Amino acid sequence: MKKYILLVFIAISMVNCSDEVWRGIPTSENAPAPPPVTNVQVTATPGGADITYTLPESDILLYVMAEYSIGNRIISKKSSFYSAHLIIEGFPDTKEYNLKLYSVSRDGMKSDPVNVSVTPLTPPIVSIFNSIVMEPTFGGIKIHFENDSEAEVKLTVLTTDSDGEIYPVDIYYTKRKDGNFSIRGFDAEERTFGLYVLDRWNNYSDTIFVNLEPWFEEQLDKFKFRAMNLPSDTNEAHSSSTYTLDQLWNNVWGTGAAFHTKPNTGIPQWFTFDLGAKARLSRFKFHHRLAGSSGAGSDGQYSAGDPQIMEVYGSNNPNPDGSWDSWTLLGTFESIKPSGLASGWTTEDIQFACYDGEDFEFPDIEPVRYLRFRVTKVWGGVTYIYIGELTFWGEVLETF
Structure with missing residues (x-):
């Protein structure tokens, strides 16, 4: 009897549950659509x-x-x-x-x-393309652009090979509001350059072509560079022997290795070196120290002792007492973070600073043999500096 009552109870429960599903819970087949916006x-x-x-x-x-x-x-x-x-x-x-x-x-x-x-307004690929200015520079061309909407785009630069065929020589990725970049490595002879803009939806702009003659330059031989230690210079390395001044010209960058001065040595601070040649300098490339697992930690690009404003002085006969009366200011240079972020950095920032390197051009200056770098401001407000690598170009007139 008890078994019979239990079976009846289960059957009644199943009917009630089935009825509840049918009446109250919609299925995908009979679900209504929402009203439109x-x-x-x-x-x-x-x-x-x-x-x-x-x-x-x-x-x-x-x-x-x-x-x-x-x-x-x-x-x-x-x-x-x-x-x-x-x-x-x-x-x-x-x-x-x-x-x-x-x-x-x-x-x-x-x-x-x-x-x-x-009906969209003028797309970024068009407005950027219309803003492009291409001009000759040392060893190549310089491209100026404006990107008011800060769109994510690729600027593809073209040139011609020895057979006159057009090929892409470089691609510049950016979201910067405005800026410039250079393509180098060309002889001082007229050639054709082109450029078009591509967005992330694969929309292309037209292509602009110009005939330009790059200005002559050659890279200075780093094997001839020699550290100097004039009175008042700050070039004593931080705790590691790998932080010495000659790290500036060892052809190693994109790592945590760097010339790194001791903490609490003050800002501004400066250091001096011999180029081993008398040259009319055209530009230099400044590779920032890379932050990360390589050992730099947070002491890397756009932080701590990374130089933000630098003065470069030249001389052919520096006073051995370390005074400034024998030095001429060649230029003042400010490091610019592509993203413009107040803190932190983007992938583009790291690529630009640590791997590609930041280019600075000298004005028309007299030939010099000795250089003095004076750092007047660092990104992180500390009292030491570090630099990954320095490379120089120009016209060499005499070697020593």
């Missing part, structure tokens, strides 16, 4: 639009989705129900584009579409 407003932006709207009152809304086509690509962009706007990007021109807005439920059911017209 309303009050759609469109604000054109460079290469896109900012779309705002009023969300529907719906407990099943999960997100709002925009669908649109660029060429043969169909693009979708989503925004959760916590937000009432969508940022649309990737248009290559200023034509009118149509897109559809959908409210989408938790079951993936889409509302009826709301048709929206978008």
Whole structure:
């Protein structure tokens, strides 16, 4: 009898549970779609639009989705129900584009579409391309650009080979608002250079071509460089023997190795060395010390003792007492972080500072043999400095 009563009870329970599912919990087959968004407003932006709207009152809304086509690509962009706007990007021109807005439920059911017209402002690839200025510089060309929308783009530089065929010689990745960069390694003879801009949606600008003649320069032989230790110089190395002044010209960079002065030695501080040649200098490359597992820790690029403002002096007959009366200021140079971040750094910052190196050009100066670096400001406000590597170019007139 007890077994019979238990079976009846289970059967009744199963019927009740089944009835509850059928009446109260919707399945994906019979789930309703949420109402569409309303009050759609469109604000054109460079290469896109900012779309705002009023969300529907719906407990099943999960997100709002925009669908649109660029060429043969169909693009979708989503925004959760916590937000009432969508940022649309990737248009290559200023034509009118149509897109559809959908409210989408938790079951993936889409509302009826709301048709929206978008006419973008001038896309970044076009405005950047229109701002390009290309001019000759030492060993190559210098490119100036403006990127007001701080778009993520690639600037591809072209030139011709010995057969006159065009090929890409370098690609510059940037999100900088404005800036310049140089492509070097060319002889002082006229050649064709070109450039186009590419964005992350594979939209291309036109290509600009110019004929330019790079200015002559040659790299100075680092094997001839010699450290000097004049009175008042600060070149005593920090605790490790690998931090000595000759680390500045050992052709090693992109690591934690560096010339590193002792802490609490003061700012400004300076050091002196012999180039082993008398040269009319054109530029120098400053490789920052790399922070990271190589041993630099936080003592790396754009922090601690990394020089931010430097003065470079030249002489052909320096006074052995270390005074300044025999030195001529060749230039004052400021290190610039590409990202402009107040603290920290981006991948682009590290590539620029530690691997590519930061280029500084001298004005038209008289030939010199001896150099004196005076660091007047460091990135981290400490009282020591470190530098990964220094490399110099110019016209060598005499060697010693």
